[in-house]
Amino acid sequence: MVQEEIRRLNVGTLLRHVHLGGSVSRAALAERMRLNRSTIMALTAELTAAGLVREELPADTGRAGRPSLVVRPESDRVYVLAFDVAVDRLVAARVTLGGITLDRREAVRPRAGADLDRVVEVLARFGRRLHRAAPPASVCVGVGASYCGMIRPGDGMVRFGPDMGWVDQAFGSELGRRLGLGLPVSVGNEAHLGALAEQQRGAGVGFQNLIYLHGDVGVGGGIIVGGKLLDGDGGYGCELGHMVVNPYNGRPCGCGSHGCLEAEVGERALLDAARRPAELSGRDAVRAVVDDAERGDPVAQDALRHVGDWLGIGVANLINLFNPGIVIFGGMLREMYPGAAPQVRARIASNVLPVARERVRLRTSALGDDATLVGAAELGFSELLANPLDVLTRTAP
Amino acid sequence: MVQEEIRRLNVGTLLRHVHLGGSVSRAALAERMRLNRSTIMALTAELTAAGLVREELPADTGRAGRPSLVVRPESDRVYVLAFDVAVDRLVAARVTLGGITLDRREAVRPRAGADLDRVVEVLARFGRRLHRAAPPASVCVGVGASYCGMIRPGDGMVRFGPDMGWVDQAFGSELGRRLGLGLPVSVGNEAHLGALAEQQRGAGVGFQNLIYLHGDVGVGGGIIVGGKLLDGDGGYGCELGHMVVNPYNGRPCGCGSHGCLEAEVGERALLDAARRPAELSGRDAVRAVVDDAERGDPVAQDALRHVGDWLGIGVANLINLFNPGIVIFGGMLREMYPGAAPQVRARIASNVLPVARERVRLRTSALGDDATLVGAAELGFSELLANPLDVLTRTAP
Structure with missing residues (x-):
């Protein structure tokens, strides 16, 4: 060196x-x-x-x-654009150095398939407006985006986006081109970015070993090992939702396998366990089950216990593997976790070796639905933080 | 800095x-x-x-x-002492800078419980003899030991050694005291050290993300993430043997839980599946099943397939989580793996997301039964390599 x-x-x-x-x-x-x-x-x-x-x-x-x-x-002067492609919404925000969100735009995203062109068009329009509305002397130093799928780190290619049926879609480069700011777009998986956000600004501040579970339709994961995000050889690690916990009697999973953690604890698993009609879906439907359970409805309580047991098996496995200081439940799991906590704790007590669970904490996300957006902003800042003087010279207004 | x-x-x-x-x-x-x-x-x-x-x-x-x-x-001059407490043997060796084993002693370890005092006595006697036999001008710069259990990194305390029933036994400090060389003993878990050894000198050279599964009575793991051993908050990570893969119909595990990976693929699982008598155990009994399967015995072949399917479920989960470049099978699994490989590969194909398995390699250990001893020697060298000039001044002959 x-x-x-x-x-x-x-x-x-x-x-x-x-x-x-x-x-x-x-x-x-x-x-x-x-x-x-x-x-x-x-x-x-x-x-x-x-x-x-x-x-x-x-x-x-x-x-x-x-x-x-x-x-x-210099929060008035230096900012990034941050984007979030979540299962149910598209968000864009202008976030300052120092992490303050000054301006944001949001649109509902229909769950049915949306193609690359349509998604990028909405986000780019939002982004250009946010950029135009920024003070004249300010400078945009980076662009970060969160996407609910598997991302190739180098160029923001969506390798697999199960939710919209995307395979090998050039999301990052296309968004960069349509924004027209002359800046590359860094794209990350939503749960990876949620984990980083919680570690930097949320429930996980000070923890070097952290597991973040992000529930929506599926269950994603972001795992921080020794202070760094686990990405693996290609950037595709942390897929804890596809850890098989129920191989022989498992529910079918969107990935084609059976008994994956996300098949047993995702939105559909909870709604089915609570005997809700198959046409119901989405965050509100999950909330209704949680609310019913809190009001004492035995079917809803049973559903949370059932799903909570599977969640506990998955979390116990992760604690055995990672010996983390904290496990954080985000997305839909943030709402589900409190009602499922007794089962999760019981599984940890029975399945995790005592010395590995001595000090682990279980918490819900502190940043809530903005965890992924905050993570996208941090990703946007990452090049500046790695190389402050060079980046600013390149992007000077 | x-x-x-x-x-x-x-x-x-x-x-x-x-x-x-x-x-x-x-x-x-x-x-x-x-x-x-x-x-x-x-x-x-x-x-x-x-x-x-x-x-x-x-x-x-x-x-x-x-x-x-x-x-x-300077291989003639600089060395460490390395020790290995494995399930079936006690080993001590003098290993040079440069990694050459110049001298070694080995004793059979009875499987039945052995107390701290007895184990340390044998190892310390071996160690003192190796030290006395070293050339007069040479210098011992460190002592490393591998132990088949969960180790507190700071002082080499065995927190949990299921095999000998050890709980909170001061193995590292006691061995250091009895050796009388004035050097601390660094102790590591055998599978952690096996992973490091394979990465530095074995099948995993050049890989930054590596999973090593070490089978004996149980199944231990060493996982390297971004070039560094995953240790977690307390040093107790990588316990992949206690990942539950079969929660509702699982075999009982030594840890008190059911359906752990090691309960489904460990030595006892294979011997039971091959309908061997309950009093048979050990490496030779495992080898006999593998040999019988190679000779065409259908019961032994079925047993390998059965255990191979569970092994595949576990390995697939690990690939989804870690997106590793290589998975290495060591210890007893080194012998079992070739006969179980078709099942393992089938499970990977069906359970792992395609982009996460594109480039993963599956290999048996290159260092064989010496992987853990080689890892212990590397642990012994770690302080010298972190701080060469200071360490040598302290230990000059």
């Missing part, structure tokens, strides 16, 4: 602290980065000159003596 | 290349480490002065011009 790489690494790390912390004193930065104050000053000066941060006196600390200057992100 | 850390990192990285490569030219080191030749020369000079490497002219290259000097590990 050479000197220039270290400087770049340090500049990026400092900007990341400020981006995630919002406002961090020079003293705190020196401590967290294990660097002396003069190095922090030099790094901050570079980022200030690039228009990425500014320094100011903190609000009155009530202490005597000279206060340490705080470093803030 | 500061200048001193980088130098330490670079010195360690260079020594690791030489340790794993055996003999590496300066030119190759410069290319692999992306450093210029003068930096490589300076780093090599430090390691040479410390007695860790030496430089020499390569064997005649047949080319004109001045050949690049090759850097070799």
Whole structure:
């Protein structure tokens, strides 16, 4: 590793602290980065000159003596566009350095198949409007998108989008072309991005080993191992929804197999267990089961217990494999989990080796339905954070 | 990151290349480490002065011009002691920098319970003899041990050793005390160490995402994610043997649960499926089933197919979760796998999402029964490789 790489690494790390912390004193930065104050000053000066941060006196600390200057992100000036293609909606947002969503557009997405052209058209229109509405001196440093399917990391190709029947659709490059901003679009799987978002700004802050389960029609997963998203050789890891838990009596799964976790705990499994008509679907239908169970309806309570047992088997397997500090339930599972928690805890107690479950926490998503959008924004910022000075030079207004 | 850390990192990285490569030219080191030749020369000079490497002219290259000097590990001078507590044997070895096993001792371990005192006594006696037999000018830089159970990484405490019924036994510190070399003993789980060994010196060289399944009485796992061993929050991850694959009709497992992967594919499952008497056990009994199947015995063939189907379900789940480049079958599974491969491949084809299985390879262990011992030696070298100059100063003869 050479000197220039270290400087770049340090500049990026400092900007990341400020981006995630919002406002961090020079003293705190020196401590967290294990660097002396003069190095922090030099790094901050570079980022200030690039228009990425500014320094100011903190609000009155009530202490005597000279206060340490705080470093803030230039939230008025630097932003990304973030997109979310979820099972039931299309969202676009302008998100600042520092993570504030300043503006957003949203459309309902019909569940029936929608082709690439139609989806990209809606998102690109939203994106162009958000970009035009941004203040004149501001600069868009990246574009991130979340998609409910398997994504090739390099170019945002949707390899498999079961929900809309997409196979090998050039989503990322097509959205980039139609936005016309001259910026590439980074695309990630929604559950991967939800996991990153929860770790950076949600229920998983401070955890290095984290499992995020994202329920909608299916069940996706984002798994963080040693502080980094597990992506595997091609970027297609974390498919915990297709872990088979019920191989011989399992419900059929959209993937063609039987007894996958998502077949046993997804939306359809819950609605069938609650004896709802086959034509009912969607988040509202799930909510109705949860509400009925809370009101004491025994059929709905049984349905949650039944699905909760399968969920527990899946979660127990994951804890044995990953020894995580926290398991987070997001998407539809956020609503379902509280009613299923006793079964999940019972399965963990019976199926997980004691030393591997000593300290694990179970939580619902703190960011809720915005977890994936927040993750998309973070993906949009990732190149800037890796290489702040180069990226800003390229994208200067 | 500061200048001193980088130098330490670079010195360690260079020594690791030489340790794993055996003999590496300066030119190759410069290319692999992306450093210029003068930096490589300076780093090599430090390691040479410390007695860790030496430089020499390569064997005649047949080319004109001045050949690049090759850097070799000081294998005659620098070594570790490596120990392996496996289900059926106790092994100790003296392994050189560069990875050559120069001397080893081995004892049969009775399957019935053995207490800490007895196990440590045998290993410490072996270790002291190996140490005394080493050349006078040589130096022992570390001690690594592999144990078939769940290990607390910090101090080598056996948290759970199902095989011998150990709970919270201070194996690492006790072995260190009885060896009397003034060196701490690093202890790792056998399958974790098998995975590292296969990645560094076996079937998994070059793979960044690797799953190693180690079968004996049970089934352990070592999983490498992005080049690093998955350890989780406490070091207790990778317990793939306790992934439940058959929750409602499963065989009882030693852990107290039912239908764990190891209950369905471990030694007892195979022997029962092959209708062998309950008093038979051990590697020879497994080999006899495999041999009978190869000779055409239909009962033995059925048994391998039956167990192979469960193994396939487990491996398919792991591929969906980890999108690995390679899956390696070690221990008893090394012998069982060839006869079960058709079932494993069929399950992968039916249960794994196509994009996640496009490029995965299935292989048997290249290091065989020594995988865990090789891993223990690498663990013994890990502190030296992280911090070569400091460690050598402390342990100088």
